[in-house]
Amino acid sequence: MAITDDVLVIGGGLAGATAALAAADAAEDARIRLVTYKQSTLRHASGLIDVLGYAPGGVSDGENGQEQGQNQNQTPVADPFTALESLPESHPYQRVGVDAVREALAFFDEIAGDAYAGSHTEMNALVPTHGGTVKPTARYPVSTAEGLASDDRDTLLVGFETLPDFDAPLAAAHLEAAGAPFDARGVTLSFPGIVRDDAKVTRYAHLLDHNERVETLTGKTGAREALAATVEPHLDGESRVGFPAVLGDDHPAAVRETLSDALGADTFEVPMGPPSLPGLRLEDLLYDALESAGVRVTSGVPVVDYETAVADSTADEPATAAIDHVVVDRNGAEIPHEADQYVLATGGLVGKGVESNRERVTEGIFDCYVPHATDRYDWFVDDVFGEQPYARFGVVPDEDLRPLDADGNLEFSNLRAAGSVLGGYDYAAEKSGAGVSLATGYVAGTRAGEGCQ
């Protein structure tokens, strides 16, 4: 007897979670389930919600901006929504349309509440990241809000000896060199209460969340007070202080507030590389929303197979197979999961929704068509930051986000795809990963929800 739901979303990242939430929103009485195998790549992500940071192919909107590390010949996009209009037809944004992108962002704003900022404008914000580069982004965690590069207040960046990923003096110098409209200075200090060189970011966050008592030169105090006391002597009139993003996991707002009060300056976080607490917090936010929306979540197990049902020939299209159920593998036991509508949100090459071997590139569960050159030496170009064909690998959807086969026919009548399992865009170069996941997740989920009513 299969475990039965109305909508089954496969994949638990930003696209999958958004799809499940959108389906629950579109079909109130429907039962929605999200199945996810490994933990999502949100843990690797900055937690920023970008829509379009750089236009593909060097198209710019004319502003004379800074040169950025991996986009050296490109100008950041100031108004992503205008730039979306000129994207190629095959780009996922074009598939769903600009209005859907706006709706998806509004949907996200409602879920995120006051945890995210940026909804007051359609223009990109410039958020400094841990290398001292500036990332153009549509929404950003409220913890980064005081740090925007467009804000002209002088800035002290504080790094820690035991967190070498963030070299504060270097980041400050990089910000100044990039033309940030303020003075930036960096200091490297020792984090009170951290005794290991390789303490995990969760350990830093836990110390601050729980304000654990830590040893200082003047006796034991709470970790937040001890941190403020460590930083305070280094402040030289700056009205804001940036820290690597380890300021709490469960109670980040309270941590920042204590630090700000003690320092008499605003505090903000600089997003870090993986593993990333802002990414973890975003994941928590989404999973809390899933629980509130009554979405059932099955995690830690892969979908390994599927069965099709005989198609109804009532449609005006050629008879298309429908997925009857998928098979979830649980240590060798095969658990059938059945639903009316399915959403595929298993990620791209990094999330392993798209896989490659020496012969071909595949979508792993349904073997949906993934266009690619037959010679694997044509999958990449030698310039690392050049236009990499592999970066655009993924399934090809119709305007309803249903994957198409090589002949342009529907693969299945009740399957939609969302997020980086879709091809046709290079999220790393464009800085469009979160936006595409949101927009396509929102559309795929909404249609799936509507489709099962």
Place this chain on the structure above:
Amino acid sequence: MSDAQRPIDDSVPSEQPSTGGADEDDSGNDEFEPVQVFPEAEEMDLRPGADNCYKCSTCDTNCPVAEVDDEFPGPKFQGPEQWRLKRQDDHDIDESVMKCSNCMRCDSACPSSVPLSQMHNTARAEYVEENMSKFSREYLRNRMLANYRRLAPLASMFPRTANFVMGLSVTKWLGEKTLGITSERDLPTFATETFREWWTDRGGAKVQNENKRIAYFHGCYSNYNTPEVAKALVRVYEHFGYEVMVPEQSCSGTPMFANGMLEDARRAAETNVRELAAAIEDGADVIASCSSCSMSIRQEYPELFDFEDTETVAANTWDAVEYLRVHEDLTGALENTTVDDEFDDMAYHAPCHSRNQGLDGQTIEVMDAIDGIDAHDVGDSCSGISGTYGWKEENYETSMKIGEEMFEHMDEAEAETGLTECPTCSMQMEHGTGYEIKHTLEVLEAALVSDGGGSHAETGASSSLGEAEGEGKSTETGTESD
């Protein structure tokens, strides 16, 4: 550009370094065939797993111990990094491996399928074997905790005396001083009648059905300490028309893995695999009521042992509730059922070992089908006890720190009763909150088998083959014998 010349595809080693004496047989499956790089052929080769690690540190962010314990370097070190270090001569396993609680969260965290807990289990075993004195207090204490099952029959023979003696503060004080078992906790009480005694007295199975058979792996705890859970399983399964078999069995091995007593675990596993394989041969599927027992049989056995039938047993072992969901219309059977007040409001904690099997959402979904039950998930934190881990004096504080989040959430929930499937999580929940803790099967029994007494099983089951609906809900002619 040497990286570019490497095969992208890691599943087929194109050129095998010749080490002479590759003794594996190529029996035609396309499973990964480990490259024998190092001479010791009897050791399992963890190289593919270590090579899969791209150091994203997702495992570290999932480790409940690294978050609170400054002496623990985290799963990434304990697994792939330590494995690589060990390729050098003169590197002992770092003693911090004993700080790992074996919650196995890192396994399901890893996006790259690194077998972290397998690496931890083998490293821990090596540490205990090579670096821990067999006369040390720690070794004796760990051996005792790991082999709880060997002591339990003694206590069970005189349960009242044992419970009395173990409850004495002087006993607990002695336990801490002489053995390093924390005096903060109350030792589990022993039932006056074990499940197996009850089963024998009862005359074994009440339902015979060659088409629907299960072999019940009850494990130690529900035999010696909470036989009501085991009885609930029998009654619920008989309600659905299953013939229950209770094969000979040993400890699942979970506490032995966690204490690095891999040889003890091997002996136990050998018995279990043999007995369970025989039951499978007789047409049964294996069912466990304890999430760590099912975890052990399904995952740790195939990772650590290679008895004949290990894989077969693993693939045919199920969690008790999961099996019913897939093989019966459990939700349908639960519709319109009700339970007594004692179950109406519950705070549910998903054990890590359920979570790792993808079962963490299951209990709440099943409870939702029963009228009048309000079950709340208290979040995804670890309870912190992790089997024998939290019993050790040196881990007690860490254990309670890890559990803090769960305690807080339980306090916030309105419920006064806790619900979980893991015996030691249940001890921790009770210890931290004072709530009474139930097992999901006990709730199912209350909903499906009236009077909670299994009367239906005794009377009506012989006629019920498969058709469960409507049966048993109305039975009132309880003639329960215990």
